[in-house]
Amino acid sequence: MAVTVFMVVRLHNLFAVVMLGGIYSLLAAALLVVLDAVDVAFTEAAVGAGISTVLALGALSLTTSQEKEPSRRPFYTFVVLFVVAITGAALIFGSLDMPVIGDPTAPIHGHVADVYLSEGPVATGVPNVVTAVLASYRGFDTLGETMVVFTAGIGVLLTFASVQAGRKREDEAGEEEGEE
């Protein structure tokens, strides 16, 4: 995964970058299986490696597949690397206080997880606890999620509708570009 990411940083051919992004998602899915998260793994494989890659390739076919060589700005690159290094160092410093991975006494395992595991199958009749929590205990959360997807779909449709109609939306496009 580290090699894949390194190549993503180095390469300028966007087609290769997008494909490597897909490979990265697939490797992430494999790692998630090792970490016992099978539901998450197949969602990541289908959505992360599948749909995202297809969407990105679609976007490439509508724009361009070659990234331009960035103009040399040594000072800017130095500042960026400095910020990234500082953030990374701070995060590693923070991780030193984290409980060891797999420790059953870690605080994350202390609250509702046991209740879900012991009562979930009884209360909902579903042996898969992830499904039980997703659809039953946190049903409203999932409802909100579908609303987010719906809103995003409307946004995409409106954006493309304005492309087809050829209407001018410079202000909006400018704002969104600033946010990214």
Added chain:
Amino acid sequence: MESFGLYNYWIVIFLMMSGFYVVIARGNLVKKLVGLNIFQASVFIFYISMGKVAGGTAPIIAEGIDTYSNPLPHVLILTAIVVGVATTALGLSLVVRINEEYGTVEEEELAGKDPAE
């Protein structure tokens, strides 16, 4: 695969910082979105790593198994993956729109163009 120590977290931090670097250092908007996805997936791995219990299996209740990994992070990340792809789709559609309007997806070239025309 019983003991990862803190190694997982450091891998996650490396991946996260790579994605972060791509997002802020690269001018191409499509590449920025790929970087954002890398960042995102590293956060997913971080959450799932926290939910791992040594010796546990996937949280599907079955006879003869009494140790399961924590299901709660799995649920949260399932939601996050789907929301993530929605964000990516919207971002890419905006990139296409920007390309339509300005003929480029490079930030440096966009900066020179007047949005008001």
